[in-house]
Amino acid sequence: QQQVKQSPQSLIVQKGGISIINCAYENTAFDYFPWYQQFPGKGPALLIAIRPDVSEKKEGRFTISFNKSAKQFSLHIMDSQPGDSATYFCAARKGGYNKLIFGAGTRLAVHP
Amino acid sequence: DAMVIQNPRYQVTQFGKPVTLSCSQTLNHNVMYWYQQKSSQAPKLLFHYYDKDFNNEADTPDNFQSRRPNTSFCFLDIRSPGLGDAAMYLCATSKGQGNEQFFGPGTRLTVL
Known part of the structure; x- marks a missing residue:
């Protein structure tokens, strides 16, 4: 019940493509869902976050889609760039x- | 710029030799966290301070201790490091409960 399952483990996308990462959870008591970006040798940095009262949140090229009934949420990176390559x-x-x-x-690896 | 600072960035210690990692913050946040992140894994919360109140995670080994002498500083003490304690140690802060966590750059600990 405490787990958050994330997929895929790794992703390769061409420059300009869309990167999609999915997460699922079981505990309905969760009410805050952030995404963090981490470059090698650095600490995680908050990228974007959503609460379950909205189904989508967009900040620049980054969008969170949230499906409360399915207990799933995903990160979409539009127009992916090599500089987006990170965990x-x-x-x-x-x-x-x-x-x-x-x-x-x-x-995520974005190839030029 | 307000930030979370960790020293040292790289620490090498010998098996069984006590080591202390340091975290300081200029954000004036009242909550400070210590995470352990092993290679290619997610950060795992060890413990956190809410003001002066220490909150230990149930599965954090007794080998790990922490001190928070004032609002700005927090220390992670590993009493007898084992080879399995080699990891990146991340400090994070937040303002109050349930708010965004800001991570430091981490200290990479190597145990010989």
């Missing part, structure tokens, strides 16, 4: 708590 982690958190439950991560 992406989805996460979830219960309301009023501090602990983030991370997915296993997706290593």
Whole structure:
């Protein structure tokens, strides 16, 4: 119930393509779903986050789609660039708590 | 710029030799976290401080301890490092409960 399942484990996309990473959860008490971007040797940085009262949130080329009934959410990166090559982690958190439950991560490589 | 600073960035220690990792923040956040991230894995929360209150995760080994002498600083002590403790250690902060976490760059610990 505490897990967040993330797929795929790795992803290769051509420059200009769309990168899609999916996450699923079981615990309906989760009410905050962030995505973090991590470059090698760096700490994770918050990319975009969503709460379950909306179905989609867009910030620039990054969009979160959220399906509450299916308990799934996904990150879409439009017009993917080589500079987007990084590891992406989805996460979830219960309301009023501090602990983030991370997915296993997706290593994205965008080829020029 | 307000930030989370970790020192040192790279730490080498010997099996069984105590080691201390340092985190400081200029964000004036009242919550500070320590995560362990092993190679190609998601960050795993070890413990966090909410103000002066220490919150240990149930599965954090006793070998890991923490100190928070003031709002700005937090230390991770590993009393007797084993080879399995080699990892990236990430410090994060947040303002209050349930808000965005800001991560530091991490300290990569090597155990010989």
